Amino acid sequence: MPFIKSKVSVPISKEQEKEIKTKMGKAIELVPGKSEHYLLLEFEDNCRLWLRGKQDDPIVYIEAAIFGNEPHYGYDAFTAELTRIFSEALQTMPDNIYVKFEDITAWGVGDMYIDRNQYR
Template identity: 45%
Template sequence: MPFINSKISTPISIEQEQALKTRLGQAISIVPGKSESWLMLGFEPNYNLYFRGSNSEPLAMVEVSVFGGEDATAFSALTAEICNIFHEIMNIAPDHVYVKYQTVKYWGWNGDNI
């Protein structure tokens, strides 16, 4: 039950959003036991982000929440893929993308906690 929320400093076209949705849906399978069939995505375009005191270049803050335990190797590989995705689709330099991971012990869905 992963959730990926992306705060992006630029507008997102419908085409870009669909491409991000598709590519992130594929990328989540890098984490063992995770798949697009349980993935929820959120996009926050035109988000006010500053890096090194400036907002002159496109930026992204990507938050990945997963139910279960940590997997440092998988998270590292996913970070590389997320940076690649945002560079290819949104033209955001990899060194202007932060990726934050959060593992969640309890996850509510369908009226109950898993």
């Protein structure tokens, strides 16, 4: 049950959003046990982001909240793929893309509640 939220400093067209969404649906499979089936995405464009004291180039900030992967398996490959996806889609320099991971140990979905601790 990953939730990936992205904030970018430039506009994202509907076509770019769909392209990024499709590629992220495949990229999440780099994290063991994760798939697009439960993937929730949020895109926020035209954000007022500053990096290194400047706003000249496109900037991307991504938060990825992932359930049940405290050992962080696949995060290196997933970060590299997210960087490639956003860099290509938005013509962003890779060093202007930052990814924050959040470990989720309990998550509710509709009428289902999952607590990772019950599996230990």
